[in-house]
Amino acid sequence: MMLHKLRKYSILPLLLYVGFISLPPIFYVIYGSFVAGGPLKPLGFTFEGYLAFTDSYVQSAIFNSFIITIVKTCIALPIAFLLAWLTTRTDVAGKGMVDTIMPAALLLPGFIAALVWILLLSPSIGLINTRVFPMIGLEGVTLNIYGLWGIIWVQSTLTVPYAYLILASALRNIDPSNEEAARISGGRTFHVLRTVTFPLIRPAFLSCLILSLVLGMEAFDIPLLIGGPARIPVMTTEIYRRSILLPPDHTSAASISLLVLTVALVLVTLQRRYMSQEYRFATISARGYRPPLLKLGKWKYIASFFVWSIIAIYVFLPLAMLLIVSLFRGYPFSTLADFTLDRFVSVWEYPMLKRSLMNTFITAVIVGIVATIVALFVVYCITRTNLKMKSLLDNLSMLPLAVPSIVLSLGFLWAYVTTPLWGTVWILVLAFLAKGLPWGVRATIGGMVQIEKGLEESSRVCGAGWFQTFIKIVCRLLPGTIIASFLLIIIITIRELALPSLLKAYGSEFVSVLLLDMWNNGYIGETCTLSSILIIIIILLTITLRKVFKTSILG
């Protein structure tokens, strides 16, 4: 009797923890938008924060946010779908390579992508504008990154890789007999694509579309780096600008945050709907079986050229540029004699670099471990029990996904600025725990639902309690999933700019903020060197963990 009751309430500590990290930022953003004078010296109730919406600068920020998000999605998704279809269904050249390269592209943080594209396409220093165009006889032609199109372009280069991965895996999971049956009934390639293939992956496509919109709305680093000099505000950068004014205007920042938050919440709710439909369509086919490939014939060259141009422009070009700038003295360099490895040594002397790296990696590891463990328990509760409060737990743990980072950090600022946590690295740890949890849950849930229920039940019958079963069976069957979740959270932590921008303090610097600082101080070469080092560290980490656990991660 007692045991029975206890088990029902065992979900409570988990619920409390998840509520504690995901609710305060939202609550404080709402609260803060009505409090005059900011969190340090609250002066009482006000509506003035909402007057910000009458400001034409804010209005154009809202307009820009929507335009950028919608246009970059419209560009990136068709490209990603075409790529995914070509690599999963046709004999296009080097498709195995595409599957290895695309996950690597995910490792490129947005602020580094923005820097690289500025170095390529700035009218005054961009390599393409100053060197490549004159060289190929396009004297006077300038592609200017500093504009709406620049932001759209860089964001679309970051959207294509994850959209590709989602769509390619959806395409691969379709039972090939669906398409075979359509072909046998006489359907031609395009007809089958339109009437069978696409409808089957529609849930994945819609969920991908919404994810692209959400990430577009909450993008902060690219609009900050490119839109800043170009004077193109978006909502997130406007929230940031108002938060760092002297004196800061945290009230109107919170009011604008509420708009972003509402849009993101609506989108994430929609996306979760489609995600659940995706499971309905999930038809895992027999392992090792590959559907017969469509022979492209003379189209093969065009298709291969398309695939590899995309890869070259979206992945190779930025990475190569980064390496080139870090390996040559001065910028823009002139001769091969300028080659040097010096910067990889001298960059360490940059003030606070070591501390920033330490802060970043310690935070990333702590958050990676804690959020992964919490995510495991949350997913276990959601998928394996019929506890009454599990849907509440589910929704609470996914909530931070709908909170754009800049809003999350403003919420944490409002909530914790008067506590002793403020100004320490722990406030960042807390914020990243909130940020990381939904991604941990997402990374874990797929693996968990694949564990057949009987594997756990037989352990229970053998005499193991649920916790023993959880440790000895569930966790032991999920090493790949656990590592994937851990890695994903670490990468999210390292590439995040918005959270540390508002939450850092002296002593708790973060490497992403430091990079921005270097860049703004004109240390272009050093910025690229540090970026290269960061990317190399991330890649090494991924490869090592993959090797150790012999599992495919990020795939």
Added chain:
Amino acid sequence: MVKVIVENLVKKFKEVIAVDHVSFEVDDGELLTLLGPSGCGKTTTLRCIAGLEEPDKGSIYFDGSIVASEKVSLPPEKRDIGMVFQSYAVWPHMTVFDNIAYPLKLRKMSKSEIKERVSVILDIVRLSGLEGRYPSQLSGGQQQRVALARALVYNPKVLLLDEPLSNLDAKLRESMRLELKEIQKKLRVTTIYVTHDQIEAITLSDKIVILDKGKIQQIGRPKEIYEKPANRFVADFIGFSNLIEGKIVSIDEKNGLAFVETPLGKLICYNTLNLSEGTSVVVAIRPENIIFGGEGYKAKIVTSAFIGDALMYWLKVSDITLCAKAHTSLDLPSGSEVYIQLRPEYCKVVKL
């Protein structure tokens, strides 16, 4: 030593009643089968006994002590049962030895005792020498033996088997059936077996419980059920393909006969269920019990099918289609007319 009692068990899933007031007893060392089509509630009943589901009503006793009721439901790990799942549920990340040793380790046995016990049980299930293999390196039948060994190695009070043979191919299924029976008799463990296969149930069981839509249709020894199906459902389920509706018009108590008025005319049947005059009944006849030739009913052959060891004929007898099984030497063309006999001892009267 171990007697299992299930009393008025009720289990609902939302609005659907999966198990509806089910009661039965399993004596010590006995093998009882829960038999029925899919969705009849047999697996749910088993899962309630295992503690994997909590009953809404009713109670379950192991040896007089209660393990589940509306108020209490002992978790599975506290019930001391062994269970084999339909999917075997052999843990893919452990070797055969580790799989079987798992319950022993949980019982804090010494290393040497674990080794001893595992080797004894491996011998019984005939897997000796495969200790170091991983499940992915085993065939379906071998995985199934591992699951059985894991369920038996700690001498559980009760052994539960959830369609353990349904994933094996036909030939292997037959030999495993015999082996399973042998092992069960040898270890004399009280066993509850779930299946939808009537032949499996009849060959293995000491007692069969037939379920349909969550309700018990009949409980009895295999021979009893085979020969005296209680109602139309049971008759149909255990292979009486010919079911002719009718009404008892008179009874010959001395010879245990019932005279049933049917569309075929008056049939003389054995009144095995002692039904009274005037009862609406179904006369059930197995295809192999329809005898060709002699004096009897005139039938027209509609179609036939060769099924290997026999020929199946579909016959039309005054607007009623009957199915008959005949020796392959009897080759009759479609459309031809024959005489068939429906003998009293083969005509079972069952309730509607």
